[in-house]
Amino acid sequence: MSNNIEAFGDLVFGLPVMEARLSEPTFESLKKTIDSGTALDPSIADEVAEAMKEWAMEKGATHYTHWFQPLTGSTAEKHDSFIFPDFKGGVVTQFSGDELIQGEPDASSFPSGGLRATFEARGYTGWDPSSPAFIKYDSCGATTLTIPTVFCGYNGEALDKKTPLLRSMKVLSEQTVRLGKLFGIDCGDAMAKATLGSEQEYFLIDADLYAQRPDLIRTGRTLFGKPASKHQQLDDHYFGAIKHRVAAFMADLDKALWESGVLAKTRHNEVCPAQFEIAPVFETLNVSVDRNMITMETLKVTAEKHGFECLLHEKPFAGVNGSGKHNNWALAGPDGKNWLSPGDNPHENAKFMTIVVALLKAVDTHADLLRVSVASAGNDHRLGANEAPPAVVSVFLGDQLTDIIEQIEAGGAKESKDGGHIELGVDMLPKLPRGNTDRNxxxxxAFVGNRFEFRAVGSNQSPAGANVVLNTIVAEAFDYICTEIEAGLEKGGEFNAVLQKVLAGVIKEHKRILYNGDGYTDEWIKEATEERGLPNLVTTADALPVLQTQKAKDLFAKYNVLSNEELESRYNIYAENYDTLIEIEAATAADIAKTLLIPAAVMAINEYASVPAVAGLTDEMSSLTEKAVAGVKALEAAEGPAAQIEAMGALRETIDALEAIVPAELWPLPSYDELLEV
Structure with missing residues (x-):
């Protein structure tokens, strides 16, 4: 294991490699670009490219690729070799600065949502120097220098998820630096940087069983399946001893991730059998997003090597936990400190409380945008139960911070509630200090000590979308608070008095978003929607129109994160994708029912027909089979996602009832009992 740790970052063209291979002026120039966001000096590009190529070829690379994140939600790449003819019958290797900085993959078949027509399909990739290049091995052992890039159209339109992410990070940094100066923190050209740690949940199932489930292959989730006799009822899988086969997979996974520079730290069994989690240490946000995409791909590749299939769908199995991607967001100021770390006495930390209050304003003002940022057909099955948050977005601060918020609203925080101690009831153990928040x-x-955890992101989603929204709405809140403070100071006000007045006003307007109770209860949903007026966008179809509101257009355009046309393109792409995914699910469900499951039931009826003792079962199977045939017809006739989802649910109920009585040896699909046993 020590060798694995020693190999950390071995496949990454990071700062240590750059410093060793680049001239000092080139290294310092590139490092300044990475640290401070200054424009890249194009004169250093050739030297950097040559160093990258030599390093990559020493690692066995023969090709390079500009690696980008189109609006499909996954990653994309086109490989070009380093070879170039020497015009003497042989080749030389070369990689120029121009090739490093910009590529032209065309990539005309990626969704653009109306941003470009087929006859205007030229697209460009541009190097993101803030995210390090790395070596990637594919399943056949080919080695490729992989360069993180943005992807844009001929006129600069953002055709990817990274471009708006970088834009949102820029505006957040600008407003954070502005806020810092009001608090007497001036760090020159230093940037503020949002940080992220993306926990990743996933399922592992046996690859041979996966191959027998057309629904899993085509849609990522099981469209049929009666509950397993034993699944997560006893909570005995959660944090349990990891089985040898899975442990071997996890060891290989860590090795691959560490070599790729991914700070994978935590691994454990999750609640449902066959469900697991991996969690990294936080990093600068855009790097963390890139490395989460690497993690998802590595999960798939490593699982295949161990005879598993890794399922990243948010709800591959009905009736048990789904999988999320907890988005742990924090903010490092230009001074390099985490500005969401409250210290020992949060009520004395005015800067910390200002950021907390700004987040209340941001989330309350744009709860609908946060909801749509995690909207997908898969996540619709997960939100609202089994440790996934509800569709109603609220903020949890815990008793201590909520008390301080109430004091600020009432005229000023004078004291902080003692977090107290947790009494363990065992004399030999010391008292453990209670944190300033519980976990909800x-x-x-939810605030969880030194960061906010946005729990609604789906396991199969890129974290980019949620963080584009989060960065932008927090920047807007900072902008408002800074403007109000600056106006008060211009009128001769004393800073602390002005700050207190501004924060109290924001709290009065936005405290409705605070809720520390059980988000699953019907009582809360009723209170949230009917009394507090919070949006409850239950499905993706409910949420997507938010992208077309004037409020959303004005927000993203004001801060140059997404133009109106770019925002409209996202709506078009996501709406079409949602409709298409539901159509694929509906067609798959009808196909499986007609060609596999109903014939199995008919076979069972015929076998039972001559056995009087089981006449009752035969009658029940016959009745359910007739109902299933009718259900297939209803599904095939259904038009539109809502009708198709309803028809799929009705058909599933009937088919699952059939599975419960058809002999197991006749049922053609592996059962939940088999699938969840790894």
């Missing part, structure tokens, strides 16, 4: 697993947006 039903809250979509």
């Amino acid at each position: 697993r039903t809250s979509p947006f």
Whole structure:
């Protein structure tokens, strides 16, 4: 294991490699670009490219690729070799600065949502120097220098998820630096940087069983399946001893991730059998997003090597936990400190409380945008139960911070509630200090000590979308608070008095978003929607129109994160994708029912027909089979996602009832009992 740790970052063209291979002026120039966001000096590009190529070829690379994140939600790459003819019958290797900085993959078949027509399909990739290049091995052993890039159209339109992410990070940094100066923190050209740690949940199932489930292959989730006799009822899988086969997979996974520079730290069994989690240490946000995409791909590749299939769908199995991607967001100021770390006495930390109050304003003002940022057909099955938050977005602060918020609203915080101690009831153990917040697993947006955890992101989603929204709405809140403070100071006000007045006003307007209770209860949903006026966008179809509101257009355009046309393109792409995914599920469900499951039931009826003792079962199977045939017809006739989802649910109920009585040896699909046993 020590060798694995020693190999950390071995496949990454990071700062240590750069410093060793680049001239000092080139290294310092590139490092300044990475640290401070200054424009890249194009004169250093050739030297950097040559160093990258030589390093990559020493690692066995023969090709390079500009690696980008189109609006499909996954990653994309086109490989070009380093070879170039020497015009003497042989080749030389070369990689220029121009090739490093910009590529032209065309990539005309990626969704653009109307941003470009087929006859205007030229697209460009541009190097993101803030995210290090790395070596990637594919399943056949080919080695490729992989360069993180943005992807844009001929006129600069953002055709990817990274471009708006970088834009949102820029505006957040600008407003954070502005806020810092009001608090007497001026760090020159230093940037503020949002940080992220993306926990990743996933399922592992046996690859041979996966191959027998057309629904898993085509849609990522099981469209049929009666509950397993034993699944997560006893909570005995959660944090349990990891089985040898899975442990071997996890060891290889860590090795691969560490070599790729991914700070994978925590691994454990999750609640449902066959469900697991991996969690990294936080990093600068855009790097963390890139490395989460690496993690998802590595999960798939490593699982295949161990005879598993890794399922990243948010709800591959009905009736048990789904999988999320807890988005742990924090903010490092230009001074390099975490500005969401409250210290020992949060009520004395005015800067910390200002940021907390700004987040209340941001989330309350744009709860609908946060909801749509995690909207997908898969996540619709997960939100609202089994440790996934509800569709109603609220903020959890815990008793201590909520008390301080109430004091600020009332005229000023004078004291902080003692967090107290947790009495363990065992004399030989010391008292453990209680944290300043408990954890609320039903809250979509919860403060957890030194960061906010947005729990609604789906396991199969890129974290980019949620963080584009989060960065932008927090920047807007900072902008408002800074403007109000600056106006008060211009009128001769004393800073602390002005700050207190501004924060109290924001709290009065936005405190409705605060909720520390159980987010799963019907009582809360009723209170949230009817009394507090919070949006409850239950499905993706409910949420997507938010992207077309004037409020959303004005927000993203004001801060140059997404133009109106770019925002409209996202709506078009996501709406079409949602409709298409539901159509694929509906067609798959009808196909499986007609060609596999109903014939199995008919076979069972015929076998039972001559056995009087089981006449009751034969009658029940016959009745359910007739109902299933009718259900297939209803599904095939259904038009539109809502009708198709309803028809799929009705058909599933009937088919699952059939599975419960058809002999197991006749049922053609592996059962939940088999699938969840790894």
